[in-house]
Amino acid sequence: MTNHPTRYEQLADDMAQAIREGLLRPGDRLPSVRETCRRRGISPATVFQAYGLLETRGLIESRPRSGYYVQVPRRALRELPQAAVPRAEATDVAVSALAFELLESTRNLDVVPLGSAFPGAHLFPFDRLARHGARAMRRLNPRQITNALTAGDEGLRLALRRRYALQGVPLAADELVVTNGALEALNLCLQAVTRPGDVVVIESPTFYAALQVLERLRLRAVEVATDPAEGVDLAALERVLQQQRVAACWLMPTFQNPLGALMPVARKQALVALLAHHGVPLIEDDVYGELYADARRPPPAKAFDAAGLVLHCSSFSKCLAPGYRVGWAAAGRHAGSVQRLKMMSSLAAALPPQLAIADYLAQGGYDRHLRQLRAQLADEQRRMVRLVECHFPRHTRVTRPAGGYFLWLELPPAVDALALHQRAMAQGISTAPGVLFSADRRFTHHLRLNTGHPGDRRVDGAMRTLGALASAMAG
């Protein structure tokens, strides 16, 4: 289980954290293998495994006959993009046709999908899922059909609760509702705690679907500054909470889209406490939670939810089964409302995909799949960062998330990212320009790039082209 990391994973995790926290800095020599063995009471093989893992992830490098060193960025590119300071007033949300255009472009298989929101489909065990689906459907007692209305298949809900419990997140038996993907879960949770005209706090930049959902539900957004590495700025959030009535916060504390920010554990705890103090529900979008590059799953904010105010939403769409549309909400004290809203808006989630996944989970192999997927995504991220370093203009800043499959680029201010996107599309390359990620169209010289397509041979050429286009625009 991912919840009990092996000794070498544990060691790699500790080192990665030390690097992230700046305790070990670029160019620093790591403790020798012998010294680490002695200090930790572990075998040399374990240390070699751990260092090998860190090397694979691009965090350290070995220098022949010298030892292991924290990786030095080739240029100053590793500098993180800066956090934006959004306006604190609520704005009505009006999302352009850009997001629809972007989704439409991902349907064109000739386009290199750097703007896509999904990882490459070849990363997922569709064959195995199909076999499990067939097996589960053959065994289906037709009477299960009505039983699965509305909260979802009981076997799947039990498997999910078990998995959460092993990750230290106990969920109440009746708080889990299976939904048509995480997006429906987020919609239902938001409806459960808001009325049209209410103010909802979101990150800046934020996932464009959040903007669309707020627009649809006629809610007003307050964007709060979000650090590219550590997530939402709690001091800024507190000021907003003191200044106006906030109906809900919709945040992505783990591998935020588009930044990839991961709130440190203490910060997540403080976030939950702050919101509980103000009685404000937190809608937590955790769809990338399983896609961590380090050895352990970062706990979701839900892990610290004593008040039942965290409405935790996730799905299998990014980590196991895109297209199956199996998501869920664990909505704490609002679970009853979410369930009733689910019944009113789409009755229940489709049963065949639920049964396929439940059977797959029961037979094991999910954690093995996830380990492989995480390693592939981490490798590709490393490669993509190098491509940015090689091809993009000077002063480009790029994030280096500890999970997920997005990079966020801050280009030189002269580069109009929307124009860059359009020029790239003309050459068969999609990107996600920064204006998509804010209601008031800030992030004009920013790009989100998808690094979730390892093995797509067109990516290198596309990155070279994109970098050249950006360099030309940077002057």
Next chain:
Amino acid sequence: MTNHPTRYEQLADDMAQAIREGLLRPGDRLPSVRETCRRRGISPATVFQAYGLLETRGLIESRPRSGYYVQVPRRALRELPQAAVPRAEATDVAVSALAFELLESTRNLDVVPLGSAFPGAHLFPFDRLARHGARAMRRLNPRQITNALTAGDEGLRLALRRRYALQGVPLAADELVVTNGALEALNLCLQAVTRPGDVVVIESPTFYAALQVLERLRLRAVEVATDPAEGVDLAALERVLQQQRVAACWLMPTFQNPLGALMPVARKQALVALLAHHGVPLIEDDVYGELYADARRPPPAKAFDAAGLVLHCSSFSKCLAPGYRVGWAAAGRHAGSVQRLKMMSSLAAALPPQLAIADYLAQGGYDRHLRQLRAQLADEQRRMVRLVECHFPRHTRVTRPAGGYFLWLELPPAVDALALHQRAMAQGISTAPGVLFSADRRFTHHLRLNTGHPGDRRVDGAMRTLGALASAMAG
């Protein structure tokens, strides 16, 4: 294909229509077989087949050595319930917990499901669907996954359009969106044409889920009188349209839930014309359209939609695959909005159920399944009407729908149907009391009974018990 009825089906259909229209009245002798052969230029075998079909459906009876006669009701029970005259003012919708309680009760397999909204699960070809699902998923090209976002699988949409075209309902290539069941389709269509506070016309009585959806979207309902046999009263509707701004009509012109009313073709045409004249969109719920007892599918209102103002919604949940949650909207000129709303609220419908159904449709057998299903539902309806006649109090009125699987009972006014429902539940029998079907809790002595559970041996006893409880309350 159901679209090309055989000669005997055609004859049976014509006779059934003559009976419904009163051209042939209870006790009338039908034309002799010889005479019919001569007049129609068909063989005696064909006439015998047609008369056999009508007999099976309880419309006629054969009297030995005498001929065929239009069936006479044993008591005056066949008198139809009366249409209610609702208030013409808009009312805010507030649906009680009763609907949720009802759905919850259907999960208890020990309860006789006379209140259920679904037919018995044993009526559906789950094994075959599972085989088709397995086959389709094995063949899945992972790249199809992103292609199916947002409008749905192209193969399924093509099959649906083909089916509609053969039924005389041409749909535009880009107007069809696959949804998570018909309920999501109805929700999205309603959102596409309304804003909170708007007035929506519904039938009286109406499907309780419609009331819940209006409540959720903060819309106001105007209920229009609806005839138990022929559907919504067009004169009443026209008065409403003249008196106030109506944002949309949400109607079920074919086998309305709960009445089972079927609007005659001319009335459907007049409805579409009236609404087009006023520029008011019609949201057509056609989920029971395939469950006709006669020989031909009644055309949906969408068949007469020249202005693109009919937002037609349906699904496979009642006729092929409950639990698969595969529905659709053909939303005319509002198709683009519906598709965008779909993307914002749940992105896309699950792919495995879509592929399973598309493969099943492609391999044939759907129409054979439907013929069998229709015959079973018609038989059981006939049986259930007899059970009402046998066990229920004098002056009970009952509908005799030409399709679907509901009976609507008007009990003597002394019978409080909600109290009756509660007493029945205490004995393990669910019903759907009339108050569920109106925002202002009229229909206090009415019941909807589900006749879609042929072969459930508990039904006879339940009907006896229910009748006895009602008789006791009638005094």
